[in-house]
Amino acid sequence: MYSFANDYSEGACPKVLKALIETNDVQEAGYGLDDFSLETSNIIKNILENRNVDVHFITGGTPCNILAISLLKSYEAVIAAETGHINVHETGAIEATGHKILTVKGRYGKLNSNDIIRVVHQHGDEHMVKPKMVFISNATEFGTIYTKEELKDLYKTCKELNLYLYLDGARISNALVATGNDMTLKDICEYTDMFYIGGTKNGALIGEAMVIKNDELKPEFRYTMKQHGAMLAKGRLISVQFKALLENELYLENARNANIMAQALKYIFKQHGIPMYIDSQTNQIFPVISNKLLEKIKTKYLVTEWGKYDDERTIVRFACSWATKKEDLEEFFDDLVHFTEK
């Protein structure tokens, strides 16, 4: 069985693994106070061209979202798309910290200023929660991306309405190398208050790098990390990997492979007349496959069934990663030809 089910099926990408091996015997301070963390924070600040941001290395995406939103006061709420990861796939982790998620419909996982303005206007007194943060993801849960103009506009609206803009960057590298992207990490930092650079889904074994730009959100963040169990004794585990990912833009290289492979897969499906549910630009694609064909595919491949399209067809998610090889696609192509023969 070969897995297209997600982008975290393998261990670490080779250079990340190599960095772990090479640094393994060095003695380092615990809890994120190691030299690698310091050094890697500096690399990130350089990339962002902003020395004033705070950088923290966190165990995963859900912990990042928990930490960011738990900075709000108890009656402050976060606005998110109905399809946002925090609203659907985090087992109520945000509500478990006491905060309400105010959902808006969105368009293929994306929000715009009107969505936000409407929610804020609906919440006017102390009988309702007070919207205070906007949660977006880039790439979104549907593989779509924001343009610079869109992000800039969201940020402007947030500042006018006194809201924080927080960006979930689990697949930020995939967004940055996607067709149609016109942003850099520096731009994302400029037009958000807080965001994270995803490692787990881009070649690391574990870990994300949280970037806090807004001064109001910085104080005592390490208390919040520790309290939520998101601070590792061997914090080096994450910083060493990020150092490797950032060197020579490996994070972009990994993401580029994932995107190219996914787009090639999309082309393969289109050649077979199989349509896409959404025209994703990144490393996840969503073909609409007949149930009959899907059964055949599943004899040899692991995929993620995203939802029912109609009685005959299913929306399926195929994900590629740094580890997906041209040969894997060629074999899938051959199999698809075979599966679709009468």
Next chain:
Amino acid sequence: MYSFANDYSEGACPKVLKALIETNDVQEAGYGLDDFSLETSNIIKNILENRNVDVHFITGGTPCNILAISLLKSYEAVIAAETGHINVHETGAIEATGHKILTVKGRYGKLNSNDIIRVVHQHGDEHMVKPKMVFISNATEFGTIYTKEELKDLYKTCKELNLYLYLDGARISNALVATGNDMTLKDICEYTDMFYIGGTKNGALIGEAMVIKNDELKPEFRYTMKQHGAMLAKGRLISVQFKALLENELYLENARNANIMAQALKYIFKQHGIPMYIDSQTNQIFPVISNKLLEKIKTKYLVTEWGKYDDERTIVRFACSWATKKEDLEEFFDDLVHFTEK
């Protein structure tokens, strides 16, 4: 200024006040262990024809909802209508106890079995919360009511899906005496796991009577009450009032006056060609009023603006209560004639 803004503008209804005065000097045990609480619990059990329910007297509707939902495990969620009080008007009180509210659109504040089945089917694994309770209100936030058949069906579905059915009865008495109602308190007890009988909006100064039927929800409820600050030192304050409300069905009498007055008000609006946003059967009505007329009404009356209907008109809530008098309506009628004259 006369207020139609809500059904809690006055103090207590006369018989309730009288009961408070008459019992004021009696020494009683604190924290709901007074004789009045015991006695009134028994009266409620008799009305419900069920000796096995637990009865607790609580400070208000939001505390009732907090307590009920906080009985769930942290990853268990409550299903409610988008318009449900817990989702809109309780400042995130439910989320503050750690629980997610899964919303469905509903119809004028009401849920049906399909709504529930769909939500349950969408939540299948540990990456999502686990639906465990259904929240409904009767009368709803729109003044509509459930029929016995509808409630029975919801309860059946809940039992099949292993969910608790909890009913917010802030205006339960208004539902019980509404045109179209075919239920008694006993029926409501039979077809729910837990519900409360509202006092505050039906002539009491403060207080609601929580009824717990399902054995799983009973243990140590007083711990939960105390922890959430919903247990009064002078618990008698609530039980004395409820005893008076239950005597000679005063609770139904109060609600009947409120409903009749509201329906008469509806008739007055209709005579002036003013349509209703929703055809409510209870003590709240929702006329759609031109902004020009509304301004005139507001010179003499307090009302609640429910939302914008279109650029020219506003949805307004008028509420009547045990205290609304025929004379109040007559005066309003005269004023309306005057306001609508050219």
Next chain:
Amino acid sequence: MYSFANDYSEGACPKVLKALIETNDVQEAGYGLDDFSLETSNIIKNILENRNVDVHFITGGTPCNILAISLLKSYEAVIAAETGHINVHETGAIEATGHKILTVKGRYGKLNSNDIIRVVHQHGDEHMVKPKMVFISNATEFGTIYTKEELKDLYKTCKELNLYLYLDGARISNALVATGNDMTLKDICEYTDMFYIGGTKNGALIGEAMVIKNDELKPEFRYTMKQHGAMLAKGRLISVQFKALLENELYLENARNANIMAQALKYIFKQHGIPMYIDSQTNQIFPVISNKLLEKIKTKYLVTEWGKYDDERTIVRFACSWATKKEDLEEFFDDLVHFTEK
């Protein structure tokens, strides 16, 4: 049976009840926005000689403590005496809002600056909570009181250490009229950041008046109230009572009766050679009574057993209130003579 078990056995004191009756029919805005709340807040500001405080009327003492402490950030902690109400008798209500209580031994319920300094010095990094508030009560749970010098010193220490000083005033009036007291309400306001004036245990049916002096603690307090279910629909219920309590210093008069009766009771015990566990100055006294005598007392009186003194004797709490009459003590005196006869 006559009850000395607590100071909340009766309903409201006569003038408070009268105020409720007289204002019952007035229509008022809900949720604490009524004219009585406004007016009574102003009376309190005048008494405190401070126009800049915020005043809120809250349902009870535990809710007050929940609200005050929930203003802290999640990793901030409150310092309290081991015997503090929040640590012992609120069913983990503070922890339920996510906050740790750091306890110190204290002396008969009282804290001093050294206690606080020591705790702060022990908590130096992000692996520990960050002390941010100090909780004291006056009168304390043991009936003892703070002097002006003691409170001033605590407040000074708190300001030096960047801590909030919060005072639980459930029995603040009893403290203000106690022998040995040298403070006024104005002094207490001057030397705390936030405190509440207790009503429930001093002649009201329900309710406490929260006073917030520190600007950092003021914003959006009503959101916090609503979220925790501590805001009444008929908010007038509390403000009307407080207005009556403040008029002609009824709150001090009520407390004075309670204290005098308790001190007289203490004298009665001493005449019988029964020692006090603590030399309380307020309305609660703690005689150490032989188990044999206690059994006899309990045939006619309700009291609170505070704890075992030794195998033969029990520490008992007797509380007096605004309602305790000279005749009640005379009868108890006669009974005690009788009980102690061979």
Next chain:
Amino acid sequence: MYSFANDYSEGACPKVLKALIETNDVQEAGYGLDDFSLETSNIIKNILENRNVDVHFITGGTPCNILAISLLKSYEAVIAAETGHINVHETGAIEATGHKILTVKGRYGKLNSNDIIRVVHQHGDEHMVKPKMVFISNATEFGTIYTKEELKDLYKTCKELNLYLYLDGARISNALVATGNDMTLKDICEYTDMFYIGGTKNGALIGEAMVIKNDELKPEFRYTMKQHGAMLAKGRLISVQFKALLENELYLENARNANIMAQALKYIFKQHGIPMYIDSQTNQIFPVISNKLLEKIKTKYLVTEWGKYDDERTIVRFACSWATKKEDLEEFFDDLVHFTEK
């Protein structure tokens, strides 16, 4: 600088690292549903000779403690030693889940049945939290260990009082190979309801293995994991390491090295007349060192200052690990000779 500051200064022990390298390219299911997790769970069940336990791989010790205690109902509390990790060094993580920690003094980090019985007897009604779990650690935070008889007795008491016994096993392997230990992992499983086997401090990069024996604590544990951000996308990261640790009892071998080195270090100190604060049997020792000598040591070694002993001396923690070598001790011995020369 050489670090004796803790037992997590290096990366992974060689065999664990090797296992990560060898399995890196295998595609595996995410979120702990990988084959390694299944296989390693089975190995643990075999060691425990109990097929009915549930095994989960968790990111760290604080997350383990959060998860275990969050299984309680909101008003249920955990009993722990004042010095317990959850009470001191987890930034209020337990309280952040809403639960109170009831502390007892303990003896060098250890609890006994009397401690527990006393706390339970002090908590009798709904105005107080309800004790429901006992938290112990083995080895304790002071490096001391429980005997089989002691654990058995605690467990018996817990069962009699209807409490869960939970054991924090961050350094469980160090306990199992300590002088004076008479327990096996199987014994620990037999006499607890839930415990975890520590990996992070015993040669893994990250991870602990939670074992749940009591059926009441098993249901839907993965929901709790996910909600608290303690479930890794690449769950294999932990299970692969544990598989290596369990093979040929590497976990005991690592711990044995750590203990032996620490005991040798103790011997070195004793030779220099430097006393121990506590007579720890495991891999952490606590010499009482003159401030003058400490300054010299700190020029070449990282250590943890545990607390002030008196004006002249400091309690210092030295920790050894799987990575500590005989040569490191020899060098330290030479340095100590040199430092203590006049």
